[in-house]
Amino acid sequence: MSAKTRVNLARRSFLKAGVGAGAGLTLGVILPPLAAAQDAAPGLPGSGALVAGRFEPNAFVTIAPDNTVTVISKHLEMGQGVYTGLATLVAEELDADWDQVAVSAAPADASRYNNLFWGPMQGTGGSTAIANSFMQMREAGAAARQMLIAAAAERWSVAAGEITVESGVVRHASSGRSASFGELAEAAARQPVPSAVTVKDPADFRLIGKRVPRKDGSGKIDGSAVFTQDVQLDGMLTSLVAHPPRFGARVNKVDSAAARAVPGVVAVHQIPSGVAVVARDFWSASRGRDALQIDWDESGAVTASSATLMASYRERAQSAGLVARSEGAVDTALEKAANRLDASYEFPYLAHAAMEPMNCVIRLDEQGCEVWNGEQLHTGDQMALAGFLGITPQQVRVNTLFAGGSFGRRANPQSDYLLEAAAIAKAGGGKAPVKLVWTREDDMRAGWFRPMYFHSLRAGLDAQGRPVAWRHRIVGQSIGAGTAFESAMVRDGVDSTSVEGASNLPYAIPNVSVELHTTEVGVPVQWWRAVGSTHTAFAVECFIDELAHAAGRDPVEYRLELLGEHPRHSAVLQLAADRAGWGKPLAEGKARGVALHESFNTRVAQVAELSRMPNGGFQIDRVVIAVDCGIAINPDVIRAQMEGGMGYGLSATLESEITIENGAVVEGNFDGYRVLRIGQMPKVEVHIVKSAEPPTGVGEPATPVIAPAVANALFALDGKRARRLPLGVNS
Amino acid sequence: MIGFEINGSAIELDVDPDMPLLWAIRDAAGLTGTKYGCGAALCGACTVHVDGRAVRSCLLPVSSVAGKSVTTIEGVSGGTAAAVKQAWLELEVVQCGYCQSGQIMSAVELLERNPSPDDAQIDSAMRGNICRCATYARIRDAIRLASRSLSGRSEA
Numbered sequence A: 001m002s003a004k005t006r007v008n009l010a011r012r013s014f015l016k017a018g019v020g021a022g023a024g025l026t027l028g029v030i031l032p033p034l035a036a037a038q039d040a041a042p043g044l045p046g047s048g049a050l051v052a053g054r055f056e057p058n059a060f061v062t063i064a065p066d067n068t069v070t071v072i073s074k075h076l077e078m079g080q081g082v083y084t085g086l087a088t089l090v091a092e093e094l095d096a097d098w099d100q101v102a103v104s105a106a107p108a109d110a111s112r113y114n115n116l117f118w119g120p121m122q123g124t125g126g127s128t129a130i131a132n133s134f135m136q137m138r139e140a141g142a143a144a145r146q147m148l149i150a151a152a153a154e155r156w157s158v159a160a161g162e163i164t165v166e167s168g169v170v171r172h173a174s175s176g177r178s179a180s181f182g183e184l185a186e187a188a189a190r191q192p193v194p195s196a197v198t199v200k201d202p203a204d205f206r207l208i209g210k211r212v213p214r215k216d217g218s219g220k221i222d223g224s225a226v227f228t229q230d231v232q233l234d235g236m237l238t239s240l241v242a243h244p245p246r247f248g249a250r251v252n253k254v255d256s257a258a259a260r261a262v263p264g265v266v267a268v269h270q271i272p273s274g275v276a277v278v279a280r281d282f283w284s285a286s287r288g289r290d291a292l293q294i295d296w297d298e299s300g301a302v303t304a305s306s307a308t309l310m311a312s313y314r315e316r317a318q319s320a321g322l323v324a325r326s327e328g329a330v331d332t333a334l335e336k337a338a339n340r341l342d343a344s345y346e347f348p349y350l351a352h353a354a355m356e357p358m359n360c361v362i363r364l365d366e367q368g369c370e371v372w373n374g375e376q377l378h379t380g381d382q383m384a385l386a387g388f389l390g391i392t393p394q395q396v397r398v399n400t401l402f403a404g405g406s407f408g409r410r411a412n413p414q415s416d417y418l419l420e421a422a423a424i425a426k427a428g429g430g431k432a433p434v435k436l437v438w439t440r441e442d443d444m445r446a447g448w449f450r451p452m453y454f455h456s457l458r459a460g461l462d463a464q465g466r467p468v469a470w471r472h473r474i475v476g477q478s479i480g481a482g483t484a485f486e487s488a489m490v491r492d493g494v495d496s497t498s499v500e501g502a503s504n505l506p507y508a509i510p511n512v513s514v515e516l517h518t519t520e521v522g523v524p525v526q527w528w529r530a531v532g533s534t535h536t537a538f539a540v541e542c543f544i545d546e547l548a549h550a551a552g553r554d555p556v557e558y559r560l561e562l563l564g565e566h567p568r569h570s571a572v573l574q575l576a577a578d579r580a581g582w583g584k585p586l587a588e589g590k591a592r593g594v595a596l597h598e599s600f601n602t603r604v605a606q607v608a609e610l611s612r613m614p615n616g617g618f619q620i621d622r623v624v625i626a627v628d629c630g631i632a633i634n635p636d637v638i639r640a641q642m643e644g645g646m647g648y649g650l651s652a653t654l655e656s657e658i659t660i661e662n663g664a665v666v667e668g669n670f671d672g673y674r675v676l677r678i679g680q681m682p683k684v685e686v687h688i689v690k691s692a693e694p695p696t697g698v699g700e701p702a703t704p705v706i707a708p709a710v711a712n713a714l715f716a717l718d719g720k721r722a723r724r725l726p727l728g729v730n731s
Numbered sequence B: 001m002i003g004f005e006i007n008g009s010a011i012e013l014d015v016d017p018d019m020p021l022l023w024a025i026r027d028a029a030g031l032t033g034t035k036y037g038c039g040a041a042l043c044g045a046c047t048v049h050v051d052g053r054a055v056r057s058c059l060l061p062v063s064s065v066a067g068k069s070v071t072t073i074e075g076v077s078g079g080t081a082a083a084v085k086q087a088w089l090e091l092e093v094v095q096c097g098y099c100q101s102g103q104i105m106s107a108v109e110l111l112e113r114n115p116s117p118d119d120a121q122i123d124s125a126m127r128g129n130i131c132r133c134a135t136y137a138r139i140r141d142a143i144r145l146a147s148r149s150l151s152g153r154s155e156a
């Protein structure tokens, strides 16, 4: 990365087209931004056209005569800071002034706004937003800059090479002329779109790596930021749905007379997912729903309960599963080992419980359908809605709003709540826009949980305590099976998201076997912040700690010795250990624990420091986090994601648990499904590894590391190994 | 008709007297800064001030605020509110932002009652406000920062 990177856009577009060839080489589907710009409809960002004096050099940037630079975000802002990150990339290459930059959400459009890591699909997840956009956004900014320079050169009759751009001002030093972006916008729009651009040498970065204010900060402290819950349209009605009490149950008969009699209730519809009450406002809909008399047909309902399921999972783990990774001869090595260790770990179902319960607004009209949603799977939902309504995807116009958290939930592979809203709007004859609102209980009980899992591990150590064999069996439901993602996620019966974090065990052990038993349970499951790592990191990092202890070794040194081929892992571990004062004596009643994990190509190490409480419980005093996520675009956003991601994982470490009983969810609100509160939040320190590698995601990787760090600290405190999550309250 | 004051203006709402204040504010008065998170006084997203005290509006019947003064995130003002918002921005507290109206309303009330809370007092006053993005460490720091700026002390 020492020299400026010259990017040949035509060549890149060819390469990108090649990637999508399996899906049909339709240029409209996989065109890169600059070429796509020529293709887009006039008036849309990226049309390359001049709309009311605005300069729209490509699908990601518009510059208005009032000097506003608008960065169009193809990704959902759900708290992870992506608006700020994408704007930083564009502003950096454009040499814009940070204050002149605004961000707006892109429409759903796979041809211009696809996630470059996902082929022809637009969506936000897997901590890919910044990683897949890194060059795309920089190129977009650089192209716009080049066109502004060309316009200035033409206007001033000077050579383009003599023109400089700094903080939103285009300048020709020797003639003393200068112009704002806004003044040049119209002329720039008439310049040819460059076929190649030059992006900056990292040594010249002014914004990347610096702290800049978040773009979504002020609207979120004065009540003006608009979430889906806040959308108000003329004539809009609000709908609540009575869902079946058990998974798999259906409506047999409904008596809706009392519900219809509630003032404000407009209609009651039976829909595939239950019974919808449509009313003038939330309160009327809620009272109407309470008044419904529903006779449920539970003949096909799920009968499973968490406790019996776990017992059956434990049983399954006795036998070999499908192979996710196999090296050497594990059974022989285990037999010959000087010392053998066994451990098992249990993980409950988990709800995402985003602060904003699921909701969306749908309006059916002559053109098709318009949606307002914290949209995370833009074109997946667009296609699902089109299929359901019998229209084309282009007829589904998606307005993406801020999401009040998601943690994966809003990227539902079955478009569950969107199709529910569409069913209600359709049942009402499409006359009024409908806002579907889920209550907290609806959100918690409708499912789409992080699956329940059982892990069984066995390791063999040689006489020196070095691990020579490692067998890891995982039992649980597949997230990908039966979804549009199955072909990408499931290979030879192994769902990669069930084993990720285990199958890529970084420790050098000559004989390794990672096996999977996939179970089928009628409880809907889905990715939950950090997906497979939410359980695999715990199993691997608790067990390696146990091995270190059995070998009589320091847990950090033991890991480091086994990480020879993974210098970036070693470096984050070392950094966290150093900053936490690892090895330094602690006061009586205090202890430290460590864990290290890579997810989404980002390495995170955490050291948790605990104190025993007088009541016998424990308190987490401090967590030191080290992260290697490549080039740090926005260090403060990275810190925030490390703090918050760790805190999100801490809820599941300490208290959160969804219990299934006879096919029904026991917990309904934050009294039963307990989550982290302020008094439980430790002090957090975040240290970012300096790196010139391409950036990797930060939204998820902090989440899975805290549970093993805390469990290992608990062992250091009281000598007991945790075998299940959650651990139980700490104070 | 239920009459009360909202953000300094008189308002009369023709709604079911049992309607929770939250929905009267959001659906009838059209102020959407106050959020729904649980409907059961468990999360604090719906926190507003009634006659200066922080309350959860999701369970409180609108009839119970007749004749009273309600302040929401859109209207909260004064030196304490300004200091809190400034601290929130300076420390970049927000992530998804959905809980933050409630957090700020709770923090403003805390500092109005107790301009120099210690950590235990902060934790206890803010206990009812869940943040699923877990911005808690920054919330604590921002309350301390606002407290310092209110008392004119320089940043420690």
Ligand code: FES
Residues within 6 Å of the ligand: B035, B036, B037, B038, B039, B040, B041, B042, B043, B044, B045, B046, B047, B056, B057, B058, B059
């Ligand atoms: S919505 Fe009122 S406390 Fe949660």
Ligand code: FES
Residues within 6 Å of the ligand: A079, A355, A404, A405, B094, B095, B096, B097, B098, B099, B100, B130, B131, B132, B133, B134, B135
């Ligand atoms: S900022 Fe997202 S819930 Fe608090």
